[in-house]
Amino acid sequence: MSAVPGTALRIGEVALRCGVTTRTIRYYEELGLLGSGSGREKGAHRLYEEADVARLQELIRLRDLLGLTLDELVELAEAEEARAALRGRWHEDPSDEERVRILDEAIVHAKRQLALVRSRQRNLEEFAGELEAKLARMRRRKRELNR
Amino acid sequence: MSAVPGTALRIGEVALRCGVTTRTIRYYEELGLLGSGSGREKGAHRLYEEADVARLQELIRLRDLLGLTLDELVELAEAEEARAALRGRWHEDPSDEERVRILDEAIVHAKRQLALVRSRQRNLEEFAGELEAKLARMRRRKRELNR
DNA sequence: AGCTACCGTGACGTAAGCGTCACGGTGGGC
DNA sequence: GCCCACCGTGACGCTTACGTCACGGTAGCT
Numbered sequence: 001m002s003a004v005p006g007t008a009l010r011i012g013e014v015a016l017r018c019g020v021t022t023r024t025i026r027y028y029e030e031l032g033l034l035g036s037g038s039g040r041e042k043g044a045h046r047l048y049e050e051a052d053v054a055r056l057q058e059l060i061r062l063r064d065l066l067g068l069t070l071d072e073l074v075e076l077a078e079a080e081e082a083r084a085a086l087r088g089r090w091h092e093d094p095s096d097e098e099r100v101r102i103l104d105e106a107i108v109h110a111k112r113q114l115a116l117v118r119s120r121q122r123n124l125e126e127f128a129g130e131l132e133a134k135l136a137r138m139r140r141r142k143r144e145l146n147r
Numbered sequence: 148m149s150a151v152p153g154t155a156l157r158i159g160e161v162a163l164r165c166g167v168t169t170r171t172i173r174y175y176e177e178l179g180l181l182g183s184g185s186g187r188e189k190g191a192h193r194l195y196e197e198a199d200v201a202r203l204q205e206l207i208r209l210r211d212l213l214g215l216t217l218d219e220l221v222e223l224a225e226a227e228e229a230r231a232a233l234r235g236r237w238h239e240d241p242s243d244e245e246r247v248r249i250l251d252e253a254i255v256h257a258k259r260q261l262a263l264v265r266s267r268q269r270n271l272e273e274f275a276g277e278l279e280a281k282l283a284r285m286r287r288r289k290r291e292l293n294r
Numbered sequence: 295a296g297c298t299a300c301c302g303t304g305a306c307g308t309a310a311g312c313g314t315c316a317c318g319g320t321g322g323g324c
Numbered sequence: 325g326c327c328c329a330c331c332g333t334g335a336c337g338c339t340t341a342c343g344t345c346a347c348g349g350t351a352g353c354t
Contacts, residue, residue, distance in 0.1 A: 012300065022301080023342060043349060045301055065270055067214055070341070096292050103289045107282060114278045121271050123212055124264055131261045135254060142250045145243050159330065169331080170312060190319060192331055217311070 007049040014048045018056050025056070031070055033059060033077050066116055079109065154196040161195045165203050172203070178217055180206060180224050213263055226256060 015022045025046075028034045035052060062068045062076070086102045162169045172193075175181045182199055209215045209223070233249045 010300075011302095021342080023344085026302085027342060043302060045350065061270075061274055064214065065267070065274060067211065099292055100289060103285055103292070107285050107289070110278055110282050110285065114275060114282065117271055117275045117278065120212070121268060121275070123208075124268050124271070127208055127212060128261060128264045128268070131257055131264065135257045135261070138250055138254050138257065142247060142254070145246055145250070157330075158332095168312080170314085173332085174312065190332060192320065 009048045009050075009053070011046050011048070014053055014056065017053055018060060020056075020060065028056070028059065028070075031074055033070070033073055062113075066120055083109065156195045156197075156200070158193050158195070161200055161203065164200055165207060167203075167207065175203070175206065175217075178221055180217070180220055209260075213267055230256065 009017075011022045011025055015025055018025075025034065029036050029046075034056065035046075035048070040046065059073055059077075062073060063070070068076070083102070083105055086105070089098070089102075156164075158169045158172055162172055165172075172181065176183045176193075181203065182193070182195070187193065206220055206224075209220060210217070215223070230249070230252055233252070236245070236249075
Protein backbone atom coordinates (compact mmCIF):
# COMPACT_ATOMS: atom_id res chain seq x y z
CA MET A 1 0.00 0.00 0.00
CA SER A 2 2.94 2.35 -0.32
CA ALA A 3 2.51 5.35 -2.60
CA VAL A 4 3.98 4.14 -5.86
CA PRO A 5 2.47 6.53 -8.37
CA GLY A 6 1.18 5.40 -11.74
CA THR A 7 -0.28 2.15 -10.46
CA ALA A 8 -3.27 3.42 -8.53
CA LEU A 9 -6.31 1.16 -8.84
CA ARG A 10 -9.70 1.70 -7.29
CA ILE A 11 -11.59 -1.06 -5.57
CA GLY A 12 -13.86 -1.78 -8.55
CA GLU A 13 -10.91 -2.42 -10.84
CA VAL A 14 -9.29 -4.74 -8.34
CA ALA A 15 -12.55 -6.63 -7.87
CA LEU A 16 -12.90 -7.10 -11.61
CA ARG A 17 -9.38 -8.39 -12.02
CA CYS A 18 -9.72 -10.84 -9.17
CA GLY A 19 -13.19 -12.04 -10.00
CA VAL A 20 -14.77 -10.97 -6.75
CA THR A 21 -17.09 -8.17 -5.68
CA THR A 22 -16.12 -4.96 -3.96
CA ARG A 23 -18.00 -6.20 -0.92
CA THR A 24 -15.63 -9.12 -0.65
CA ILE A 25 -12.61 -6.85 -0.77
CA ARG A 26 -13.96 -4.57 1.95
CA TYR A 27 -14.86 -7.62 4.02
CA TYR A 28 -11.35 -9.03 3.68
CA GLU A 29 -9.92 -5.70 4.71
CA GLU A 30 -12.24 -5.70 7.72
CA LEU A 31 -10.84 -9.10 8.68
CA GLY A 32 -7.31 -7.75 8.43
CA LEU A 33 -6.44 -9.71 5.30
CA LEU A 34 -5.81 -6.71 3.10
CA GLY A 35 -4.15 -3.32 3.39
CA SER A 36 -6.19 -0.69 5.24
CA GLY A 37 -2.48 -0.14 5.24
CA SER A 38 -1.01 3.34 5.56
CA GLY A 39 -4.03 5.19 6.98
CA ARG A 40 -6.26 6.72 4.40
CA GLU A 41 -8.41 9.71 5.29
CA LYS A 42 -11.88 8.74 6.36
CA GLY A 43 -14.25 8.74 3.44
CA ALA A 44 -11.50 8.76 0.83
CA HIS A 45 -11.38 6.07 -1.83
CA ARG A 46 -9.27 2.99 -1.23
CA LEU A 47 -6.30 2.83 -3.57
CA TYR A 48 -4.47 -0.32 -4.59
CA GLU A 49 -1.44 -1.23 -6.66
CA GLU A 50 -0.39 -4.35 -8.50
CA ALA A 51 1.16 -5.92 -5.44
CA ASP A 52 -2.20 -5.74 -3.69
CA VAL A 53 -3.89 -7.45 -6.62
CA ALA A 54 -1.32 -10.23 -6.47
CA ARG A 55 -1.86 -10.58 -2.75
CA LEU A 56 -5.62 -10.85 -3.14
CA GLN A 57 -5.26 -13.38 -5.91
CA GLU A 58 -3.09 -15.53 -3.69
CA LEU A 59 -5.64 -15.36 -0.90
CA ILE A 60 -8.36 -16.40 -3.31
CA ARG A 61 -6.29 -19.31 -4.50
CA LEU A 62 -5.66 -20.51 -0.97
CA ARG A 63 -9.37 -20.23 -0.35
CA ASP A 64 -10.55 -21.98 -3.51
CA LEU A 65 -7.82 -24.52 -4.18
CA LEU A 66 -7.03 -25.55 -0.64
CA GLY A 67 -10.41 -24.75 0.87
CA LEU A 68 -8.98 -22.62 3.66
CA THR A 69 -11.50 -20.68 5.70
CA LEU A 70 -11.12 -16.94 6.10
CA ASP A 71 -10.13 -17.51 9.70
CA GLU A 72 -7.31 -19.74 8.57
CA LEU A 73 -6.27 -17.11 6.05
CA VAL A 74 -6.23 -14.55 8.84
CA GLU A 75 -3.88 -16.69 10.93
CA LEU A 76 -1.68 -17.11 7.92
CA ALA A 77 -1.74 -13.41 7.22
CA GLU A 78 -0.84 -12.60 10.79
CA ALA A 79 2.24 -14.74 10.52
CA GLU A 80 3.07 -12.98 7.27
CA GLU A 81 2.67 -9.59 8.85
CA ALA A 82 5.03 -10.54 11.61
CA ARG A 83 7.53 -11.33 8.89
CA ALA A 84 6.66 -8.12 7.07
CA ALA A 85 7.52 -6.25 10.25
CA LEU A 86 10.85 -8.05 10.15
CA ARG A 87 11.29 -7.09 6.52
CA GLY A 88 10.93 -3.50 7.65
CA ARG A 89 14.02 -4.00 9.76
CA TRP A 90 15.77 -5.51 6.74
CA HIS A 91 16.74 -2.12 5.38
CA GLU A 92 17.38 -0.38 8.67
CA ASP A 93 19.57 -2.92 10.36
CA PRO A 94 21.44 -4.81 7.70
CA SER A 95 23.18 -7.23 10.00
CA ASP A 96 23.76 -10.30 7.91
CA GLU A 97 22.85 -12.72 10.67
CA GLU A 98 19.54 -10.94 11.08
CA ARG A 99 18.89 -11.18 7.36
CA VAL A 100 19.56 -14.87 7.33
CA ARG A 101 17.12 -15.35 10.18
CA ILE A 102 14.44 -13.42 8.36
CA LEU A 103 14.99 -15.42 5.21
CA ASP A 104 14.87 -18.64 7.17
CA GLU A 105 11.49 -17.77 8.60
CA ALA A 106 10.13 -16.88 5.19
CA ILE A 107 11.47 -20.12 3.80
CA VAL A 108 9.85 -22.16 6.53
CA HIS A 109 6.58 -20.42 5.81
CA ALA A 110 6.73 -21.10 2.08
CA LYS A 111 7.66 -24.71 2.76
CA ARG A 112 4.62 -25.13 4.96
CA GLN A 113 2.34 -23.80 2.24
CA LEU A 114 4.02 -26.00 -0.31
CA ALA A 115 3.55 -29.03 1.91
CA LEU A 116 -0.15 -28.24 2.14
CA VAL A 117 -0.39 -28.02 -1.63
CA ARG A 118 1.56 -31.23 -2.14
CA SER A 119 -0.62 -33.06 0.35
CA ARG A 120 -3.72 -31.93 -1.45
CA GLN A 121 -2.18 -33.04 -4.71
CA ARG A 122 -1.52 -36.51 -3.33
CA ASN A 123 -5.12 -36.84 -2.18
CA LEU A 124 -6.33 -35.80 -5.60
CA GLU A 125 -3.95 -38.23 -7.28
CA GLU A 126 -5.33 -41.08 -5.20
CA PHE A 127 -8.84 -40.07 -6.13
CA ALA A 128 -7.88 -39.82 -9.78
CA GLY A 129 -6.33 -43.25 -9.60
CA GLU A 130 -9.53 -44.80 -8.34
CA LEU A 131 -11.50 -43.08 -11.06
CA GLU A 132 -9.09 -44.37 -13.70
CA ALA A 133 -9.41 -47.89 -12.35
CA LYS A 134 -13.18 -47.64 -12.46
CA LEU A 135 -13.00 -46.39 -16.02
CA ALA A 136 -10.68 -49.20 -17.03
CA ARG A 137 -13.04 -51.81 -15.56
CA MET A 138 -15.98 -50.36 -17.42
CA ARG A 139 -14.10 -50.18 -20.69
CA ARG A 140 -13.02 -53.78 -20.36
CA ARG A 141 -16.57 -54.90 -19.80
CA LYS A 142 -17.66 -52.94 -22.82
CA ARG A 143 -15.03 -54.61 -25.01
CA GLU A 144 -16.11 -57.99 -23.75
CA LEU A 145 -19.64 -57.18 -24.81
CA ASN A 146 -18.56 -56.15 -28.27
CA ARG A 147 -16.95 -59.50 -29.01
CA MET B 148 -29.34 -50.47 1.12
CA SER B 149 -30.31 -54.00 0.20
CA ALA B 150 -30.59 -56.48 3.06
CA VAL B 151 -27.18 -58.14 3.09
CA PRO B 152 -26.96 -59.61 6.58
CA GLY B 153 -23.84 -59.45 8.67
CA THR B 154 -22.86 -55.95 7.57
CA ALA B 155 -25.46 -53.89 9.39
CA LEU B 156 -24.08 -50.62 10.75
CA ARG B 157 -25.96 -48.01 12.70
CA ILE B 158 -25.65 -44.34 11.97
CA GLY B 159 -23.17 -43.66 14.78
CA GLU B 160 -20.71 -46.23 13.47
CA VAL B 161 -20.93 -44.86 9.96
CA ALA B 162 -20.40 -41.33 11.25
CA LEU B 163 -17.31 -42.41 13.15
CA ARG B 164 -15.80 -44.17 10.18
CA CYS B 165 -16.38 -41.25 7.87
CA GLY B 166 -15.34 -38.55 10.27
CA VAL B 167 -18.66 -36.74 10.30
CA THR B 168 -21.52 -36.42 12.79
CA THR B 169 -24.81 -38.26 12.69
CA ARG B 170 -26.48 -34.95 12.01
CA THR B 171 -24.54 -34.65 8.79
CA ILE B 172 -25.63 -38.09 7.66
CA ARG B 173 -29.28 -37.38 8.35
CA TYR B 174 -28.94 -34.05 6.59
CA TYR B 175 -27.41 -35.70 3.53
CA GLU B 176 -30.21 -38.22 3.49
CA GLU B 177 -32.71 -35.38 3.71
CA LEU B 178 -31.05 -33.85 0.64
CA GLY B 179 -31.39 -37.12 -1.22
CA LEU B 180 -27.68 -37.89 -1.21
CA LEU B 181 -27.92 -41.09 0.79
CA GLY B 182 -30.16 -44.12 1.06
CA SER B 183 -33.49 -43.59 2.81
CA GLY B 184 -33.42 -46.35 0.29
CA SER B 185 -35.77 -49.31 0.63
CA GLY B 186 -38.37 -47.86 2.99
CA ARG B 187 -37.67 -48.39 6.65
CA GLU B 188 -40.49 -48.37 9.14
CA LYS B 189 -41.05 -44.98 10.70
CA GLY B 190 -39.09 -44.59 13.90
CA ALA B 191 -36.86 -47.59 13.23
CA HIS B 192 -33.10 -47.17 13.23
CA ARG B 193 -31.32 -46.48 9.95
CA LEU B 194 -29.14 -49.37 8.87
CA TYR B 195 -26.13 -49.16 6.58
CA GLU B 196 -23.67 -51.49 4.98
CA GLU B 197 -20.14 -51.12 3.67
CA ALA B 198 -21.29 -49.90 0.28
CA ASP B 199 -23.06 -47.00 1.98
CA VAL B 200 -19.91 -46.10 3.87
CA ALA B 201 -17.97 -46.07 0.60
CA ARG B 202 -20.60 -43.91 -0.98
CA LEU B 203 -20.51 -41.39 1.85
CA GLN B 204 -16.73 -41.29 1.78
CA GLU B 205 -16.80 -40.49 -1.91
CA LEU B 206 -19.28 -37.69 -1.34
CA ILE B 207 -17.06 -36.27 1.38
CA ARG B 208 -14.07 -36.41 -0.92
CA LEU B 209 -15.90 -34.59 -3.67
CA ARG B 210 -16.93 -32.00 -1.11
CA ASP B 211 -13.53 -31.52 0.52
CA LEU B 212 -11.10 -32.09 -2.33
CA LEU B 213 -13.03 -30.44 -5.13
CA GLY B 214 -15.02 -28.04 -3.00
CA LEU B 215 -18.35 -29.07 -4.49
CA THR B 216 -21.42 -27.69 -2.76
CA LEU B 217 -24.10 -30.04 -1.52
CA ASP B 218 -26.34 -28.81 -4.30
CA GLU B 219 -23.75 -29.86 -6.83
CA LEU B 220 -23.47 -33.22 -5.13
CA VAL B 221 -27.22 -33.60 -5.37
CA GLU B 222 -27.16 -32.96 -9.12
CA LEU B 223 -24.40 -35.47 -9.43
CA ALA B 224 -26.28 -38.00 -7.34
CA GLU B 225 -29.41 -37.55 -9.38
CA ALA B 226 -27.50 -38.42 -12.51
CA GLU B 227 -26.07 -41.43 -10.72
CA GLU B 228 -29.49 -42.56 -9.62
CA ALA B 229 -30.75 -42.35 -13.15
CA ARG B 230 -27.91 -44.68 -14.07
CA ALA B 231 -28.64 -46.88 -11.07
CA ALA B 232 -32.17 -47.23 -12.37
CA LEU B 233 -30.66 -48.36 -15.63
CA ARG B 234 -28.43 -50.81 -13.82
CA GLY B 235 -31.61 -52.32 -12.42
CA ARG B 236 -32.65 -53.07 -15.97
CA TRP B 237 -29.22 -54.58 -16.59
CA HIS B 238 -30.19 -57.92 -15.12
CA GLU B 239 -33.77 -58.00 -16.34
CA ASP B 240 -33.27 -57.09 -19.96
CA PRO B 241 -29.86 -58.31 -21.03
CA SER B 242 -29.94 -56.87 -24.54
CA ASP B 243 -26.31 -56.24 -25.40
CA GLU B 244 -27.00 -52.94 -27.12
CA GLU B 245 -28.74 -51.73 -23.98
CA ARG B 246 -25.79 -52.78 -21.86
CA VAL B 247 -23.36 -50.90 -24.04
CA ARG B 248 -25.50 -47.78 -23.77
CA ILE B 249 -25.56 -48.05 -19.99
CA LEU B 250 -21.80 -48.52 -19.84
CA ASP B 251 -21.28 -45.58 -22.16
CA GLU B 252 -23.25 -43.32 -19.89
CA ALA B 253 -21.32 -44.46 -16.85
CA ILE B 254 -18.06 -43.93 -18.68
CA VAL B 255 -18.99 -40.40 -19.70
CA HIS B 256 -19.89 -39.68 -16.11
CA ALA B 257 -16.60 -40.99 -14.73
CA LYS B 258 -14.71 -39.06 -17.38
CA ARG B 259 -16.41 -35.86 -16.34
CA GLN B 260 -15.41 -36.39 -12.73
CA LEU B 261 -11.89 -37.25 -13.75
CA ALA B 262 -11.66 -34.10 -15.84
CA LEU B 263 -12.69 -32.09 -12.79
CA VAL B 264 -10.00 -33.72 -10.69
CA ARG B 265 -7.34 -33.24 -13.38
CA SER B 266 -8.24 -29.59 -13.76
CA ARG B 267 -7.92 -29.06 -10.04
CA GLN B 268 -4.57 -30.84 -10.13
CA ARG B 269 -3.31 -28.52 -12.85
CA ASN B 270 -4.28 -25.47 -10.84
CA LEU B 271 -2.51 -26.84 -7.80
CA GLU B 272 0.55 -27.65 -9.88
CA GLU B 273 0.71 -24.08 -11.10
CA PHE B 274 0.43 -22.85 -7.55
CA ALA B 275 3.11 -25.25 -6.39
CA GLY B 276 5.36 -24.07 -9.18
CA GLU B 277 5.10 -20.48 -8.05
CA LEU B 278 5.83 -21.47 -4.49
CA GLU B 279 8.90 -23.43 -5.61
CA ALA B 280 10.14 -20.45 -7.57
CA LYS B 281 9.69 -18.20 -4.55
CA LEU B 282 11.58 -20.70 -2.42
CA ALA B 283 14.39 -20.90 -4.94
CA ARG B 284 14.73 -17.11 -5.01
CA MET B 285 14.91 -16.94 -1.24
CA ARG B 286 17.46 -19.73 -1.05
CA ARG B 287 19.62 -18.02 -3.64
CA ARG B 288 19.55 -14.79 -1.66
CA LYS B 289 20.48 -16.68 1.46
CA ARG B 290 23.46 -18.31 -0.25
CA GLU B 291 24.58 -14.92 -1.50
CA LEU B 292 24.55 -13.66 2.07
CA ASN B 293 26.60 -16.56 3.33
CA ARG B 294 29.48 -15.81 0.97
C1' DA C 295 -19.14 24.66 -11.04
C1' DG C 296 -21.59 20.81 -12.54
C1' DC C 297 -22.16 16.18 -14.22
C1' DT C 298 -21.39 11.35 -13.92
C1' DA C 299 -19.54 7.31 -12.44
C1' DC C 300 -17.79 5.31 -8.97
C1' DC C 301 -16.88 4.90 -3.82
C1' DG C 302 -17.47 4.72 1.76
C1' DT C 303 -20.00 3.55 5.67
C1' DG C 304 -23.33 1.55 8.35
C1' DA C 305 -26.76 -1.78 8.87
C1' DC C 306 -29.74 -5.36 7.98
C1' DG C 307 -30.54 -9.71 5.14
C1' DT C 308 -29.51 -14.38 3.51
C1' DA C 309 -28.10 -19.11 2.02
C1' DA C 310 -25.43 -23.11 3.20
C1' DG C 311 -24.21 -26.50 6.41
C1' DC C 312 -24.65 -28.19 10.00
C1' DG C 313 -25.12 -27.79 15.91
C1' DT C 314 -28.08 -28.41 19.62
C1' DC C 315 -31.77 -29.15 22.50
C1' DA C 316 -36.15 -31.83 23.89
C1' DC C 317 -38.59 -35.85 24.05
C1' DG C 318 -39.86 -40.16 23.05
C1' DG C 319 -38.67 -44.76 20.86
C1' DT C 320 -35.46 -49.00 19.79
C1' DG C 321 -32.95 -53.04 20.52
C1' DG C 322 -29.72 -56.10 22.28
C1' DG C 323 -27.64 -58.11 26.55
C1' DC C 324 -28.63 -59.84 31.13
C1' DG D 325 -38.87 -57.93 31.46
C1' DC D 326 -35.61 -54.40 32.34
C1' DC D 327 -31.82 -51.50 31.49
C1' DC D 328 -28.81 -48.69 29.04
C1' DA D 329 -26.82 -46.96 25.15
C1' DC D 330 -27.98 -45.41 21.12
C1' DC D 331 -31.42 -43.62 17.70
C1' DG D 332 -35.53 -40.77 15.27
C1' DT D 333 -37.98 -36.65 14.64
C1' DG D 334 -38.98 -32.06 14.83
C1' DA D 335 -37.59 -27.49 15.48
C1' DC D 336 -34.93 -23.71 16.50
C1' DG D 337 -30.05 -21.76 16.63
C1' DC D 338 -25.72 -20.46 14.83
C1' DT D 339 -21.59 -19.32 11.96
C1' DT D 340 -19.46 -18.21 7.64
C1' DA D 341 -19.14 -15.34 3.82
C1' DC D 342 -20.76 -12.47 1.76
C1' DG D 343 -25.51 -9.72 -0.69
C1' DT D 344 -28.16 -5.72 -0.62
C1' DC D 345 -30.14 -1.51 0.32
C1' DA D 346 -29.83 3.62 1.69
C1' DC D 347 -27.53 7.73 1.72
C1' DG D 348 -24.04 10.73 1.31
C1' DG D 349 -19.27 11.70 -0.47
C1' DT D 350 -15.32 11.72 -4.09
C1' DA D 351 -12.92 12.53 -8.17
C1' DG D 352 -11.98 13.12 -12.86
C1' DC D 353 -13.78 15.56 -16.92
C1' DT D 354 -15.53 19.61 -19.01
